[in-house]
Amino acid sequence: MSRALDIDAIRAEFPILSREVNGKPLVYLDNAASAQKPNAVIDAIANQSRTAYANVHRGIHTLSNETTEAYEAARETCRAYLNAASTDNIVFTKGSTEGINLVASALAGEIRPGDEIVLSIMEHHSNIVPWHFLRERHGAVLKWVGLHEDGSLNMEELAEAIGPKTRMVAITHMSNVLGTVTEMAKICQLAHDADAQVLADGSQAAVHIPVDVQALGVDWYVMTGHKLYGPSGIGVLYGTAEALDRARPYQGGGEMIEVVTRDRVTYNTAPHKFEAGTPPILEAIGLGVALKWIKAFDHAEIEAHEVALYNRAYDGLRGVNGMTVHGTTPDKGAVLTFSLQGAHPHDLAQILDRYGVAIRAGHHCAQPLMEHLGVSATARASFAIYNTEAEVDAFIEALAKAREMLV
Structure with missing residues (x-):
């Protein structure tokens, strides 16, 4: 209840x-910039620090096991919040910005000069600048979709902008300025009909409306903890199994590998291949508590x-x-x-x-x-x-x- x-x-x-x-x-x-934190989140981070903190996944001692359990429980909470099929679809990031950069970096290896990325003019810079990197460095073409007078996305323009050269449609699910909620399921259908991927920036939407990534049909979805009554420095990138398997690692280091030798390296599976180094452990646990707090209502x-x-x-x-x-x-x-x-x-x-x-x-x-x-x-x-x-x-x-x- x-x-x-x-x-x-x-x-x-x-x-x-x-x-x-x-x-x-x-x-x-x-609040659209950053929300405040309830005692449940503040206490969870403090209590974890006081009672059971160690690095995750890498130890066999009690503190490491307890911390790992809490960390992976937070991943399951994020999975449930977005209705992802598996925790393997949930990558912890520093926030939406890093999630979008990760996807842009993964796509870079597939981009050829003239390939197109479709954006709306109401995107946050975090969903613009990473795509400019692909324009500057790989010859991608950015195509811009406009708005109606009331601030709604011009879906006719969007349909015209998507074509055989489209590789990515990156659109906000809710504008941080206008509050506009976009027709994400329809956007996905238009993009997928052209064999293009879809990234939805859910930084605002994930706070205010229920999100079901499977029903929407997105390939990628990002959200960020500090707008969700959780800590800063933590976010989530959702990717379909196919999208994550296809994507190359974003950063190299510990945790994201299986075997490293002097002349070769083999990578871990998703989500771990995208989580190089010591993760934001306490922040992830805090985010899990924040999402549970929201879901109580x-x-x-x-x-x-x-x-x-x-x-x-x-x-x-x-x-x-x-x-x-x-x-x-x-x-x-x-x-x-x-x-x-x-x-x-x-x-x-x-x-x-x-x-x-x-x-x-x-x-x-x-x-x-x-x-x-x-x-x-x-x-x-x-x-x-x-x-x-x-x-x-x-x-x-x-x-x-x-x-x-x-x-």
Whole structure:
């Protein structure tokens, strides 16, 4: 049975939410950048460090065995969270960025000049720059897909962009700026019909909507721990058995090998062939605890709560003169990105911080999208399970005061 969505009780599990900033109660609305951590995660990392820490997979003593069991249990939790077929499909990484770089590196050996990689203009830089490496070093061609006015992906353009030279379609599952949720299953169908692979950037989606990688049909899926109420420095790359078997190792070192001699090397099987060196052991264990913490709640109730907060904030901004909200597609995630005419986003964020309200300002590592929107930067408020209606009202009130100062 799922836990009740008692927001006051949930907030009590996040010690940082009780602090003040500039003499005001903290209103943390920068969750799309990084979420706060519950006691369950904090305690799990501390307790593992206190009671059973050693390197994994390499020892036969008790501490090593106990740590290995906890580490591999976290891999199973990640498998279940994404509904992967096997733990062999789950590669631990430093985060989504490393996962995407790993896939790009694996694909590099197959790329020939003129081969195409299809991206959308709302991608995070982490899902752009690794593909530029293939453009610069291997002659790949990047093809860009645009958006409709409401911020939804132009699926007609996507279908036209995919062709016989397409090798990879790399698309966000949920935009970190617009909150747009893409039609990933349909994207996979279009790509696979052209014998192309699909990488879905799930950095935002994995937090806010249920993800079933088998139902979606993706070849690759990435998510990152620090947005999932877990630690930083840990993430997950999901790959199908075929994709992982086909991919060459990303880094060399311990753990990822079977035999090393002076004149040859044979590699381990997936996922271990992609996990060279001592892994982020405590971070992986913390991520497993974070995912279990999330799964204790009904995901539909979490989503409804976050969307209600977004709608309350959107309604509070909608009538403000000079205010533009970027991204209004239906069924979007709880990410509110906006511009206020006559006010720089950095100034807005700085003034809101005086009132204890933490938002993000800048290009959000999405400069091609900023160019499309015709701005150099935007402000962004993003909502999480522990945010409240009172915090939304505090955000709107602080924004009104900032507008009086700046406009």
